[in-house]
Amino acid sequence: MEHKDINNIVTLGIESSCDETAAAVLRGGRELLSNVIDTQIPDHQKYGGVVPEIASRRHIVNILPVIDAALKEAGMEKQDIDQVAVTYGPGLVGALLVGVSAGKSLAYALDVPLIGVNHLEGHIFANFLSDPALEPPFTALVVSGGHTSLVDVRDYNAFSLLGETRDDAAGEAFDKIARVMGLPYPGGPQIDKLAREGDPDAIDFPKALMEDGNYEFSFSGLKSAVLNYLNAMKMKRIEIPKADVAASFQKAVVEVLVKKTIEAVETAGRDTLVLAGGVAANHALVERLQQAADERGIRFRRPSQKLCTDNAAMIACRGYYQSLNGDFADVSLNAVPGLRL
Ligand code: KG4
Numbered sequence: 001m002e003h004k005d006i007n008n009i010v011t012l013g014i015e016s017s018c019d020e021t022a023a024a025v026l027r028g029g030r031e032l033l034s035n036v037i038d039t040q041i042p043d044h045q046k047y048g049g050v051v052p053e054i055a056s057r058r059h060i061v062n063i064l065p066v067i068d069a070a071l072k073e074a075g076m077e078k079q080d081i082d083q084v085a086v087t088y089g090p091g092l093v094g095a096l097l098v099g100v101s102a103g104k105s106l107a108y109a110l111d112v113p114l115i116g117v118n119h120l121e122g123h124i125f126a127n128f129l130s131d132p133a134l135e136p137p138f139t140a141l142v143v144s145g146g147h148t149s150l151v152d153v154r155d156y157n158a159f160s161l162l163g164e165t166r167d168d169a170a171g172e173a174f175d176k177i178a179r180v181m182g183l184p185y186p187g188g189p190q191i192d193k194l195a196r197e198g199d200p201d202a203i204d205f206p207k208a209l210m211e212d213g214n215y216e217f218s219f220s221g222l223k224s225a226v227l228n229y230l231n232a233m234k235m236k237r238i239e240i241p242k243a244d245v246a247a248s249f250q251k252a253v254v255e256v257l258v259k260k261t262i263e264a265v266e267t268a269g270r271d272t273l274v275l276a277g278g279v280a281a282n283h284a285l286v287e288r289l290q291q292a293a294d295e296r297g298i299r300f301r302r303p304s305q306k307l308c309t310d311n312a313a314m315i316a317c318r319g320y321y322q323s324l325n326g327d328f329a330d331v332s333l334n335a336v337p338g339l340r341l
C-alpha cells in the first residue's frame with residue numbers, strides 16, 4: 001500500500017454501535033463508492049427502544065451480508081480493500097463487539113491495516129462526504145441519541161471538546177417524550193413531523209444553563225417539565241394538544257442548541273459551523289441554525305439526510321484521515337462502550 005497514491009486508497013468502513021449494521025467503501029478521503037445500511041428499527045419498535053441483546057444478535061446475522069453488499073455495490077472484491085476502519089466506541093458493548101470482531105478478522109485475513117474509529121468523530125466527518133470542499137477549522141455541534149457535544153475541530157486530527165450534556169442527550173430527550181406521548185421509536189422524526197402542525201409558543205417549557213459562556217447542556221429538567229405537563233392534563237381529563245406539546249418541546253431544545261452553538265462558533269473565532277448526528281435531521285434545528293448563521297455571516301454545513309444518522313461511510317472517512325496520521329490499531333483492539341471524544 002505504500003506505493004499507492006493516497007487519493008486512491010480504498011477504505012472499508014464498518015459500523016455496528018447501536019441499531020444499524022452498516023458497511024461502506026470509500027476511495028481516498030471523499031469519494032464514496034457504496035454506503036449500505038441495514039437498520040434494525042422495526043425489530044426494536046415493539047419494545048419502544050433498542051434492546052441491546054437483540055441488537056447484538058441482529059448484527060451477527062447481518063454483518064457479513066452487509067459487508068458483501070457494500071463491496072458489490074462498489075464493484076469491488078475483498079482483495080481491493082487497502083484498509084479497514086471500524087467503530088470501537090462509544091455504543092452498546094455487545095453491538096460494538098460484532099463490528100470490531102469482523103473488522104479485525106478481515107484486516108488480519110487480508111493483511112491490511114486496521115483503524116479503530118470513534119463514532120462521534122465519525123458523525124462530524126460525515127460532513128466531508130456531503131461537502132467535498134469542506135476543510136477544518138470549524139466548530140461542530142454533535143447531536144445524536146447518545147450525545148450532545150460542542151467540538152472545535154482545529155484540524156483533521158485535532159479536536160477539543162468545548163462542552164457536552166450533563167444528563168440526557170438531545171435525541172434521547174426527543175425519544176423519551178415521544179414514547180410517553182405514545183409515538184413509535186425512534187421518536188425524534190415523529191416529534192419533528194408532529195411539531196409542524198403545532199404552535200411552538202403554546203407552552204413555555206424551561207431552558208437550562210442559558211447563561212453566556214456555558215457550553216454544557218442539560219435536558220432532564222425540560223423532560224420532567226413536559227412529563228409533568230402531560231400528567232397534569234391527564235389528571236384534569238383535558239385532551240392533550242400533542243402537536244402543540246411537540247412543537248413547544250422542540251422549540252425549547254432548539255433554542256438552547258442554537259444559542260450555545262452560535263456563541264461557541266464566535267468565541268472560537270471560526271467562520272464555519274458544522275452540524276452532525278441523528279438530530280441533524282431535525283427541520284426546526286436546521287432552519288434556526290441556518291437563520292442564525294446567515295445573520296452573522298457564518299457558513300453552515302450539515303450532512304445529507306442519509307449521512308446524518310448512523311452509517312459506515314462516515315466511519316470510513318474518519319478512518320482515512322486517521323490513517324494519514326499513522327493512527328492504526330492492531331488485533332488487540334477492543335470495544336470501548338464509554339469512549340470519549
Ligand atoms: O446518530 P444517530 O443515528 O444514533 C446515535 O449515535 O445515537 O441518532 C439517532 C437519534 C435518535 O434519538 C433519533 O430520535 C434522533 O437521532 N433523530 C431526530 C430526528 N431524526 C433522528 N431527532 C429529532 N428530529 C429528527 N428529525
Ligand code: ZN
Nearest residue numbers: 144278309310
Ligand atoms: Zn450515531
